[in-house]
Amino acid sequence: LPEDLASASMTLARRFSSKATLWCWSPRWPQHAEHVAVEFVHPVIVGKRALPAVAVSDADPITALRTLVEAGDVLLVVATAMTTEVAAVLQRAPAWGIETIWLGSGPRPRFGLADHLLWFDDLGDEAAGNGTFVLAYHVLWELTHVCFEHPGLLAQPIADEECPDGHCLTCSDEGRVAEVVGLNGPFTLVRSAGETEEVDTTLVEPVAPGDLVLVHAGVALSRLDAEQV
Amino acid sequence: MTEDTDFLYPFIEGGEQDAAGLLADLATSAAAKGATSAHLQAVTLADRDAAMTTLAQAIAERFNAGGRLFVFGNGGSATDAAGIVALFRTPPWGRALRARSLVADHAVLTALGNDVGFELVFSRQLIAYAREGDMALGLSTSGNSTNLLNAFAEARRRGLLTLGLAGSDGGQMAASSDVEHCLVVSSSSVHRIQETQTAMAFELWSRVQSLV
Numbered sequence: 001l002p003e004d005l006a007s008a009s010m011t012l013a014r015r016f017s018s019k020a021t022l023w024c025w026s027p028r029w030p031q032h033a034e035h036v037a038v039e040f041v042h043p044v045i046v047g048k049r050a051l052p053a054v055a056v057s058d059a060d061p062i063t064a065l066r067t068l069v070e071a072g073d074v075l076l077v078v079a080t081a082m083t084t085e086v087a088a089v090l091q092r093a094p095a096w097g098i099e100t101i102w103l104g105s106g107p108r109p110r111f112g113l114a115d116h117l118l119w120f121d122d123l124g125d126e127a128a129g130n131g132t133f134v135l136a137y138h139v140l141w142e143l144t145h146v147c148f149e150h151p152g153l154l155a156q157p158i159a160d161e162e163c164p165d166g167h168c169l170t171c172s173d174e175g176r177v178a179e180v181v182g183l184n185g186p187f188t189l190v191r192s193a194g195e196t197e198e199v200d201t202t203l204v205e206p207v208a209p210g211d212l213v214l215v216h217a218g219v220a221l222s223r224l225d226a227e228q229v
Numbered sequence: 230m231t232e233d234t235d236f237l238y239p240f241i242e243g244g245e246q247d248a249a250g251l252l253a254d255l256a257t258s259a260a261a262k263g264a265t266s267a268h269l270q271a272v273t274l275a276d277r278d279a280a281m282t283t284l285a286q287a288i289a290e291r292f293n294a295g296g297r298l299f300v301f302g303n304g305g306s307a308t309d310a311a312g313i314v315a316l317f318r319t320p321p322w323g324r325a326l327r328a329r330s331l332v333a334d335h336a337v338l339t340a341l342g343n344d345v346g347f348e349l350v351f352s353r354q355l356i357a358y359a360r361e362g363d364m365a366l367g368l369s370t371s372g373n374s375t376n377l378l379n380a381f382a383e384a385r386r387r388g389l390l391t392l393g394l395a396g397s398d399g400g401q402m403a404a405s406s407d408v409e410h411c412l413v414v415s416s417s418s419v420h421r422i423q424e425t426q427t428a429m430a431f432e433l434w435s436r437v438q439s440l441v
Contacts, residue, residue, distance in 0.1 A: 002263070006255035010248070031311035038304050044419040129316045129434075131270070131427035134309070138420035139262050143255045153248050 001118065005139055008101050008116040012140070013147030015074050015099065017154040022053040023069060023098075026078035027085055029128050030057045032103075032137070036076060039141045048145050062089055062210075066179075071097030071194025078133060080125050082109045087227030090114055091212060095179035097194025103136055113227070175214030175221055180207045190215060270425045273414050274432060284392065284410050285433055289440030291364050291390055292326050299359065299389075301331040301351045301380060302368035305423055309368055313430045323438035329358075331380075351380035361388035369393070370422045372400025372413070381407040394429060396422030 012022065022040060024033035033055035040053035058064035062085075065075065075098050079086050090113050093100045102114035105127035109117070118136050120127050127133055147154060178192035178199065187198035188207060192215060201207045201220040212224035274281075288298070298317060300310040310330050317328035331354045332338060341350045355365065365384035367377040372395035384391045385407045392410045393402040399413035414425045 002256040002259035003252070005259040006252045009255055010252060029312065029315065031308040031315065034311070035305050035308035038308065042304060044305070125321050126431070129312060129321070129427075130431040131266075131424040134427050135263065135266050135420075135424045138424065139259050142262065142420070143259060146255060146258065147251070150251055152246065153251055 001120070001136075004116060004118050005136070005143060008118060009140055009143035010147055010153070011099060011101075011116065012074060012144045014154050015072060016051050016144070017148075017151075018072055020052075020073045021070070022051070023056055023065060023073060023075045024053060024078070025056045025061055025065070025075065025089070027061070027083065028080075029078060029133075030055065032078040032128065032133055033057065033076075035134065036078075036137045036141075039137065040144075043141075043145075045145075049148070051144075061085070062092065065089065066092070066096065069096050069098050073098045074101065075099070076101045076103065076137075077114070078103045078128070078137075080104045080106050080128060082113075082227070084226065087113065091177070091224065091227060092179055094177040094193065095191050095212065097192075101140075103133060105132070175216045177224060178213050178215045178220070180209050180211040180213065182209055188220070190220070266421050266424045269414070269416055269421050270428045273425050274429065277412050277429065280410070280412060281429070281433055281436065284412075285436035285440060287390055287410070288364060288392075288433070289437050291362060292437065292441050294362055296327075296362040296364055296390070297360075298326065298328040298364045298366060299331055299355065299384075300328060300366045300368070301377065303374055303376065305419075306368040306370065306426075307332040309423060309427055309430075310366075312427065313366065313368075313434070316431065316434045317437075320434070320438070324441050326437075326441065331355075348375040348379055351376050352383035355380055355383045355387065355389070359384065359387050359389055363387075364390040364392065366392040366394070367402070367408075368395075368426055369400070369402060370396040370419045370426075372397060372402035372411075377402065378405060378407070381405060385409075394426045396426070 024036040026033040037053040037055040040051040056064050090100055100114040101116040103118040105120035105123040108119055120132055123132060176192045178190035181189040181191050184198060188201040189196055190199050199215050199218050199220050204213055204220045204223050213220040214222050214224055300313050302310040310332060314328045314330040317326045331351050338350055341353050345353060367380060369377050378401055381391050391408050393408040394412050395402045396414045399411060402408050403411045403413055412429055414422045416422050
């Protein structure tokens with residue numbers, strides 16, 4: 001966990017340096033999302049910079065985040081269980097072009113669903129009430145500000161870390177995750193890595209706005225099913 | 230820092246390259262902060278053990294007699310207040326108890342803040358909501374928040390049980406006769422104080438559950 005906190009902090013500092021916003025969402029404990037946001041917006045230590053962090057508490061978080069997030073942003077999710085809703089939000093992250101951090105406890109979710117896991121394996125839901133999560137995001141904030149004291153490191157390309165061998169699942173020939181936006185004549189408009197593009201969805205018809213597909217070379221090859229919970 | 234010639238001088242701050250070194254330092258720092266927090270929590274819980282037993286009994290008595298719990302704080306403490314309310318009202322186990330956060334309603338909070346002043350946002354709500362036999366729990370890391378002190382004074386006038394979670398040296402909350410039970414976390418770090426306050430509230434809730 002200390003290493004995971006270090007890595008997530010570096011990511012946050014780099015993203016903030018590139019004008020990103022941190023979106024915070026906790027389906028069961030909205031107060032945790034709000035606490036994270038207020039830490040970054042109104043630092044407890046005088047002189048630390050105010051950073052854009054926003055708690056999302058909409059009843060329909062997918063619709064809200066789809067509208068609000070911009071490519072390069074970061075989403076922090078605080079949740080102990082992999083619900084259908086949490087999975088649906090995280091599955092869309094590559095389509096929206098955002099990086100994800102998941103703070104939670106209990107059985108670990110499958111590898112790769114979130115970019116960063118801040119995980120308390122030995123605790124259950126009590127981690128949300130006994131101060132454990134509070135400690136985790138306090139340290140996340142503290143370390144992020146340490147990173148700002150190293151501007152040279154923050155300027156390095158972000159992609160290098162995500163694809164250490166220059167090849168990753170989300171940008172190789174296995175297809176990129178894309179979210180259907182709407183129809184445009186014979187083509188379907190999708191959002192992938194935060195950019196809108198036209199693709200051919202003949203192979204996966206019918207599609208509707210909000211559906212997730214895997215796209216390669218301008219063609220949607222398959223649908224991305226909702227994560228089984 | 231970002232001039233075109235920076236590549237010639239990789240040793241200056243702006244050209245720092247050792248990400249692995251920084252990540253290692255950050256991880257060490259994270260572990261140390263975790264240990265500090267755990268130690269403060271253990272010491273504080275042990276030190277306030279008898280006080281929390283007394284307090285849990287007082288709270289349980291009020292709940293059992295139909296009393297309600299109002300919780301409030303500012304900023305991060307406002308969200309911690311909401312967390313305590315969630316713990317009491319939608320508990321992971323045990324009995325759901327009547328608890329409300331005085332920071333939950335944006336309309337009420339902004340109306341009072343705008344019209345009568347932010348120092349009265351909690352006391353004015355207690356005037357409207359509180360009944361004798363209820364309880365008021367306020368969280369502050371300094372112990373000096375004016376709107377909390379005003380709320381405690383109003384709560385006492387109305388016969389509420391008044392409980393404070395403070396930090397540092399307890400500030401004015403620890404010195405005030407309006408705060409019947411004030412649990413102070415002796416630390417100078419706002420973050421470490423909040424973590425232990427949340428742990429104490431969890432422990433209190435847990436003890437109250439065995440008495441209701």
